Amino acid sequence: MTNKTNIILATSAILAALAGTAAADTKAPKVKAQAGDQPVFDIEIDPIAYALSGYSVHGGLTWKRFRLDAGVFALEAPESLHGTKGVDVYGSGYGAKLDYYPMRPLAGLFFGVQWSRFREKVTDRDTMQRSAATHQTFGARIGYRWNITRGFYVLPWVSVDVSASDRTQMVAGKEYKPGRVMFFPTVHIGKRF
DSSP states (O other): OOHHHHHHHHHHHHHHHHHHHHHTGGGSOOOOTHHHHSOEEEEEEOHHHHHTTOEEEEEEEEETTEEEEEEEEEEEEOHHHHOOTTEEEEEEEEEEEEEEOSSBTTBEEEEEEEEEEEEEEEEETTTOOEEEEEEEEEEEEEEEEEEEETTEEEEEEEEEEEESSOOOEEETTEEEOOOSEEEEEEEEEEEEO
């Protein structure tokens, strides 16, 4: 299977998980009242970023039905995703998210907004010539927090982000021109403290 096929399958699985877990919301374990009354800290990782030669670590603070998140991330985008033959693309940066849980604190469906600032490095494989640029994105996201046990949870989500600038870069005569609108599906794994 190609990377593009894997991404399509992963996106389908995430959307199916969102739909299935939202339907089963009444059976999900409830988080004790402390979660809504007192601020709660959590930490998350994104295993997909690690699979793509990167990293992703986020810390979150939840109070009542709102969660504020700050994190750092990096990954190497496969050619099947960025579409420019003969170049490697590596992005790293940081960002923040604000989510709202309409059903109950720390569980179930959520909606949110996000901002990120990242540096994209494009390298021509033949000449090893490099180009780099820094970008900002703003987006909206939707997901589902599925509490498992002892504070551990799984968080599938998808976002649509818009770049505040043109991301086009030239390297060794090749034009790297990703779109300004990005669709980003993923799954985080976290622990509440």
